[in-house]
Amino acid sequence: xxxxxxxxxxxxxxxxxxxxxxADKFIxxxxxxxxxxxxxxxxxxxxxxxxxxxxxxxxxxxPPILVLDEATSNIDSETESLIQDALNKLTINRTTIIxxxxxxxxxxxxxxx
Numbered sequence: 523x524x525x526x527x528x529x530x531x532x533x534x535x536x537x538x539x540x541x542x543x544x545a546d547k548f549i550x551x552x553x554x555x556x557x558x559x560x561x562x563x564x565x566x567x568x569x570x571x572x573x574x575x576x577x578x579x580x581x582x583x584x585p586p587i588l589v590l591d592e593a594t595s596n597i598d599s600e601t602e603s604l605i606q607d608a609l610n611k612l613t614i615n616r617t618t619i620i621x622x623x624x625x626x627x628x629x630x631x632x633x634x635x
Contacts, residue, residue, distance in 0.1 A: 524539065524575060524579050528583075535582055536582060539578040539581040540574075540575075543574055543577040543578045543608035543612065544607060544608050545571070545574035545608075547604065548567075568601065570597045570601030570604070570605060574604065574605065574608060577608045577609075580612060581611075581612065585616070586616055586617065587616065587617045587618075588612065588613070588616055588618045588619070590609075590620045590621065590622075591621045592622060610630060613630075
């Protein structure tokens with residue numbers, strides 16, 4: 523699910539990326555953990571869980587530029603704290619453009635427009 527059929531990303535890198543962005547907290551509870559099947563568009567996951575998976579994917583693919591659109595919208599408060607922590611880690615050493623309505627999402631930005 524995370525590597526999008528890119529075999530250059532190892533199982534260890536997948537687990538490491540998931541732990542880095544806090545996605546491991548719910549993945550480790552799945553019956554088959556990282557081998558659990560995923561329905562189309564991750565329909566069995568919450569919005570916040572899907573967001574954490576997207577963040578883990580970004581870490582695994584390591585793009586130099588990242589664009590996030592409403593990264594914390596429609597998220598429950600418990601998951602929001604995990605996502606905020608993941609956002610702080612995800613933006614380290616990369617150009618990140620974040621579109622957000624919540625000030626908490628962009629409070630650590632270098633520039634706000």
